[in-house]
Amino acid sequence: MKFNVFTQAQEFEDKAKPFLTENDDVYSLFYGVLQGIKAGRYENPFMATIEVNDVIVALFQMTPPHPLNLIIIDESKMDDIITFSVDELFKLKLPINSAVGVKSVVTTFSEKWQETSKCKSRLLMNQGLYRLDQVDQSLEKSPGSWRYARKDEAPLLALWFKAFEKDTGLKNSPMEAIKEKVNQFLEDEEVFFWEDQGKIVSMMKKARPSERGVTVSFVYTPPEERKKGYARTMVAAGSEELLKTYDFCVLYTDMMNPTSNKIYQEIGYRKIADSIHIEFMEEGL
Template sequence: MEFIRFDDAKRFAVVAEPVVEKQEDVFSLFYGVLQAIKAGKYDNPFMAAIMEGDEVLALLQMTPPHPVNLVIVDESKIDEVIDFIIQELNETAVTVTSVISLKQWATAFAEKWTAYTGEQQKLLMDQGLYRLDQVDETIEMSPGSWRYASMDDHSLVVSWYSKFEDDANLNRTPIERVNDIVKQFIESQEVFLWENEGKVVSMMKKSRPTRNGVTVSLVFTPKEERRKGYARTMVACGSMELLKEYNFCVLYTDMMNPTSNKIYKEIGYKHIADSIHIGFQK
């Protein structure tokens, strides 16, 4: 086996894209982030492939400080491949703070990482991955209408971005960085808002487009507006709009939150995979 690290995203894409395109929905996170790396949206990305001759055995991708994303191609060699990856990462002093992948792969990696490094593992998010091909238009919609966020909404979206991170048990992004991130989101028309009687009550975001699909993320409704159906309506209408351009939408849910899983199923999203995010600490 050979551990090949890539500095050129386009060269990495030649190796990685034929693999992830076979399951574009399941590997939408890896595929979508790769498109962003190719577009120069990340600094110092880590990209690697485990090869055996011309055969791809596994792919690794990381945009620090985010987790390493692992794709195993040949599951018959998973133990051997993960052992090899962990040895190479440690010998080349690559900093890995967490891993995200399909549940069985991330769990196997975390167990071996803990055994090799002595670091402790911590479950950060147990996720379900859902796919939507068509919105169920018979669902009851909440009053109001959607629109794209404008710069007039900047401060609101910044506030909700940080509250979303709190709800998801994520480390808060520095506010200066959030200001820049949200500005870019708004300028790219990626943020959808649901407005009722002149008040913005819910939001979602378009993320990580791939060849045929797009991810719905950053779904947030403030506590005082919850249990009114706004999130379900926002995601239903926003997804309907996205399906005018893409063949399918995907989204990740917190499996510990039965409410969100229920509302996405009502919209028409179907569970296609289980993903897990595991952190490491000394």
């Protein structure tokens, strides 16, 4: 096996793209972050492959302080590939604080990484990855209509971003960082609002577009507007709009939240993979 580290995003994409394009629903996160690396949105990105006889069997990507994202292409040799990768990554002294990806792969990596680096771990997110090709037209819709968020609505979006982080257990971002992200969302026309009788009651955004697909993320309804079907209707309408441009939509759900999983399946989303995010900590913490 040969462990290859890349410094040029385009060179890495040339190697990874054939596999990622063929599997761009399951690995939409990996491919989307790679596009961000190419656009210069991350500092000190890490990109690597493992090859056997010039055939790629694994892909690695990290944009510190974000998690290591790993893909094992030949899962029949997963134990050997991960053992080799852990040894190579440990030699590089990379600051791997967490890992994300397909559940079976990240679970195996976590076990090996803990043995080698003498750390412990905890589960941050246990998620289902769902794909939509067509919205169920029999779905009952809530009153109102969707529209793109306007730039003058940035303050509301920033407040909802903060609330979304709290609801989902994500680390709290500084408000300045949130405002910067929100302004970029609005500049790129990525945010959809659901409005009922002139009041904004729910939202979603699109993210990480590829040649064929796009991710639905940041689905949020404020507490006082919940249990009225707004989120389901917003995601259905927003996804239907996105399907005019893309072949499919994908989204991640919290597997500990049966309500959200049920809602997305009612829209027409079907589960295609299990994904987990595991954090690593020093022993004793």
